[in-house]
Amino acid sequence: MLTEAQKLLKQYYGYTSFRPGQEHIIRSLLEGRDTLGIMPTGGGKSICYQIPALLMKGLTLVVSPLISLMKDQVDALGTLGIPAASINSTLTGSEVGRVLREAESGRLRLLYVAPERLESDWFRERVRELNIPFVAVDEAHCVSQWGHDFRPSYTAISPFLRSLPKRPLVAAFTATATPEVKRDIADLLELEQPEIVITGFARDNLALHILRGENKRDYITRYVQAHSHQPGIVYAATRREVEEVYEMLRKKGVAAGKYHAGMADAERAAAQEAFLYDDVRVMVATNAFGMGIDKSNVRYVIHHNMPKNMEAYYQEAGRAGRDGEPGECILLFGAQDILTQKFFIEQSNLSPERKSNEYKKLQAMVDFCYTPKCLRSAILQYFGDTQEDEPCGMCSSCKDDRETVDITVEAQKIFSCIKRMRERFGISMVASVLKGSGAKKVLEYRFNELPTYGIMRNFTEKDISDLINVLVAEGYLGLSEGQYPTLKLQEGALEVLQGRVTVYQKIARKPAAAAAGDD
């Protein structure tokens, strides 16, 4: 069967080989197993259901939430010589009738439908007459309240599947890999012992960088000016910051554009056009920018602020280098970014349960900003894509040639201070105590009487906080959920306190020492 699939890949698409995950997904489907494919946008999911569709007798139904994507797919299949059509809200009643008659004639191989259709009794009746061996569900996370894009009409999918005379084989696809979403997709779409394949998250041409403690505005100005001939995107967290960075670049003579939800539709459309056609080189934008635009030669993406979670980060960073040529992704992290994101979560009208979920995802993002591990490996691990796990050799962690020092003693001081404070306080309070601060709150709790008070006097409070963040990212410390998270010792911290484990950290070379040698 797989050789048949290979033949079709060559014959219709002109590709010589499958990507590793595609082969896995197709094999699983051809063996008749329900399959959940988790792959990022651009990972090559279409082929994963189109080729099985060509190998099955009957009509394949593809549930897709976006009319524009449906249209693109149907057009693309048309040029490949594969008969396909779509049914969505833009069609008139008679057009729908025509498409259904075409389906009944057996000529169509794939039919794309919007999920709302599946709720219609009339549609269900008509479709019962068709032979549908296979249903593919795109953007399957839309079925989950935990996903970022819940669509009530997706809950109509499983009753629809049950309403068919014979239950079809089901494939579901999403780019969201959190455990809650995975579980919901399998449960709510009633997948039968699905094969779960996570693949395609590696982007070998992207160099990921995280920079902490930079002057963000200066950095962006210098970078953008040095890359003035390349298209790039600068993402900022708020409209105000977009405006400010945009103005700043304009004043420096940079051909910058701006994009955020506060602008008029026409203004936004014009900005997008200007960027697509290279009239502006760099787009300063909120996360509203980028959905559905496909500019493949973006050479860099700079995050002026840390995004709310890893999914958002990787989706935005991933807009660099879509053409396969090198791309740079730079995240400028500042501690203030954490407060901004917490503020957004608090302001949202999410349920307490969802809020706590968002806090958890935010913490994973913060951990990523402090991890000394290879950033590409860290991402693949986060998404559960373990096909490839060599250090990338090009991210800011891999390129980090700073000295590795033993910080076991400092870690022990931090851990024992947290223990003496009964694991009831957050990072800044612990840092204040270790520093020996005379702050009112420290004295109120009489932490100045603790033996750990002031035992890291020779560090700044910021350095202590950074160190604690590294220890959190490394898993020695946990942070409770919520707006004011408190530090908790983890298994690893106890081993460090017992002297059984050594802790290392990379540190910058002393400026004085560096001054003697290089410039």
Ligand code: ADP
């Ligand atoms: P997705 O639907 O996951 O966003 P697509 O199915 O549109 O992604 O595929 C993304 C791009 O990768 C397309 O240009 C597609 O032609 C290309 N592609 C997919 N599979 C292969 C393959 N096996 N070899 C080469 N290119 C591929």
Ligand code: ZN
């Ligand atoms: Zn790396």
